[in-house]
Amino acid sequence: MKLYITLLFVCLSFLVNAQEVISNGETYEIKGKSIIKDGVDVTASLNTEQQAQIRAALKEKKIQIKEAKEREREIKIAEKRQKEAEKKQRKAEKALNKMERAQSDFDKAIKRHDQAIKKYDKLKRKGKLSPNDDEKALKRIEDLKSDIDRAQNKLKRA
Numbered sequence: 001m002k003l004y005i006t007l008l009f010v011c012l013s014f015l016v017n018a019q020e021v022i023s024n025g026e027t028y029e030i031k032g033k034s035i036i037k038d039g040v041d042v043t044a045s046l047n048t049e050q051q052a053q054i055r056a057a058l059k060e061k062k063i064q065i066k067e068a069k070e071r072e073r074e075i076k077i078a079e080k081r082q083k084e085a086e087k088k089q090r091k092a093e094k095a096l097n098k099m100e101r102a103q104s105d106f107d108k109a110i111k112r113h114d115q116a117i118k119k120y121d122k123l124k125r126k127g128k129l130s131p132n133d134d135e136k137a138l139k140r141i142e143d144l145k146s147d148i149d150r151a152q153n154k155l156k157r158a
Contacts, residue, residue, distance in 0.1 A: 019058055019061075019062075021054055021057045021058045021061060022057070023050075023053055023054045023057045024053075028042075028054050030054065030055070030058055035051060035054055095158070098158045099155075099158040101158075102151065102154045102155040102157075102158040103155060105151045105154065105155075106148070106151040106152055106154070106155050108151075109144065109147045109148045109150075109151040110148055112144050112147070113141065113144040113145060113147070113148055116137070116140055116141050116144050117141055119137075120137040120138070120141060123137070
């Protein structure tokens with residue numbers, strides 16, 4: 001309710017206040033149908049052509065103000081869209097980085113698993129594995145296989 005009252009007073013103040021117009025290098029104020037120059041009503045002393053010119057200048061000024069407000073509104077909308085686009089861009093970049101990290105982790109897990117298998121096969125061929133070392137190596141290979149599975153799940157989720 002207070003908002004409506006405030007808006008009413010603001011609108012009335014705009015209507016009641018004189019609107020200044022510059023025509024032929026002179027400043028006029030227009031209040032309703034009267035034209036005032038330096039606080040003196042000069043409506044009667046101006047011919048109809050001059051009055052029409054002053055009123056046309058007022059209309060032109062109002063149109064310019066309206067256009068400026070419209071441009072300002074369009075700029076705000078464009079800025080908002082720009083912010084939304086930047087936000088989407090950051091989100092996409094973040095998702096891409098997450099995907100790349102998951103892929104890198106998956107590749108590293110596979111590489112470590114393959115290296116462990118090669119090392120195990122090499123040592124087994126040479127006969128340098130004791131029963132305890134054999135058990136440890138197989139356990140490590142199994143752990144690296146579970147790391148691959150985890151990295152693959154992460155990659156699917158990313």
